[in-house]
Amino acid sequence: MSGRIRVGIGGWVYDDWRSNFYPAGLRQKDELAYVGQHLTATEINATYYSSQKPATFASWAKAVPDGFQFAVKASRYATNRRILAEAGESIAKFTGQGIAELGDRLGPILWQFMATKTFDPDDFGAFLQMLPARVDGVPLRHAVEVRHDSFDDPAFLAMARDAGAAVVFADHETYPAIMGHDVGFTYQRLMRTQEDEPTGYRAAAIADWATRASSAVKQGDVFSFFIGGAKARNPAAALAMMAALR
Template sequence: MSETPAIRVGIGGWTYEPWRGSFFPEKWPHKRELEYAAGQLTAIEVNGTYYGSQKPATFASWAKAVPDGFVFTLKASRYCTNRKVLAEAGESIARFVGQGIVELGDRLGPILWQFMATKQFDPDDFRAFLALLPAQQDGVALRHAVQVRHESFAVPEFVAMARAAGVALVYADSADYPAIADVTGDFVYARLENAVEAEATGYASAALDDWAETARAWAKGEQPDGLPYASTEAPAKRPRDTFVFFINGAKVRAPHGAMALIERLRT
């Protein structure tokens, strides 16, 4: 992590037909959509890596298409997280991190390990899973964030477990799943999933103002007031890189919400 924590804001992926003409300029070449998106945003969460592996050359091409300071977060393979016994995911995890993700170089951000909403908290099994997450791959340091979506995880034991492992918990602003806002890693990862199409930016202006202040607080090392916490134990207060993604909800509005938040963070 850099001495001055960055707040990076982005969207999920960059190929979405309704963005053509609404986010991307009319007749913008499809093969240059990543280049354009990276010029407007500061991060992208890649969902395609959840469904299938990529070639090393693909990761290298992504890295070349974006400017310095831009970061990709990668959603880990479903074969790692969608299983009954997480402690048996070692081979799948090794295959995922070994597929060539290091070709992203300094464009490689955290890896997102997302779990099904039906996956309940089994302390022993989840502890074993966290122990499988590698600290590095081919000499490149790796950072990990986990998104759990079952209410059984909203307990102090889970927060303490994540802190001990140095893994970040994803805070999701969602109407469908319980949220856990406890800061547990050396970075913060948030997914804003409550966008509505009636708002040009997905979220109302006042809500974006609030998210800008929340992101600044996270970057300064604070746990902002007004969010749902599962533990009363506060983390060590130190600056943290912060990632905020506009994703799901009214997806067509996601780029506009991200750009609006970036603009607020610049002022």
């Protein structure tokens, strides 16, 4: 089995990118298309905060070329709750809002949990069981980003594997770097870009992430996103990693 490596950033609307990534004079409505021309993936952040219309997803899909994929950040109303087993209605609302309109541009769904959320096997297991395998005929892939050390537990890793969910590998100063089992795709969030480094990460670190991705792609698709950190540098980091992969 083998897949494709996609490298991207978080979103596409950010003021600082208009001075160091987007060409001068580019219209805001053309920024997504520009991302699609130069990178191979991006995370949709708007879906974390509120629902979007089916027509919006369809327009996003049309703006990018074949092969480009969106990772869709799941609703905070599904993940930021005390009892995850009660998230069924929020999960259904999120998956049913029109994400299927992305079609073959739909990458993984990112379920992000707060750093204060601890591992409760029964509750988290119930949550994973509610994640649908498809919506409107479109297959769904799920990735869970946990940010508390209690999830660094074989029971959690086995639970995620059995549910077919990837465990996000986070490169972050405080979040745990947890390596999940092979579920057919890999999801990396690289969050330590530095403002004083033109490409966010040093060349050696970029090369290391490219090597890791090249190894993981033997098991399926790899999604590597430069997120947070020195956000202004994230497009340059993504472009540098794509160059390293070539």
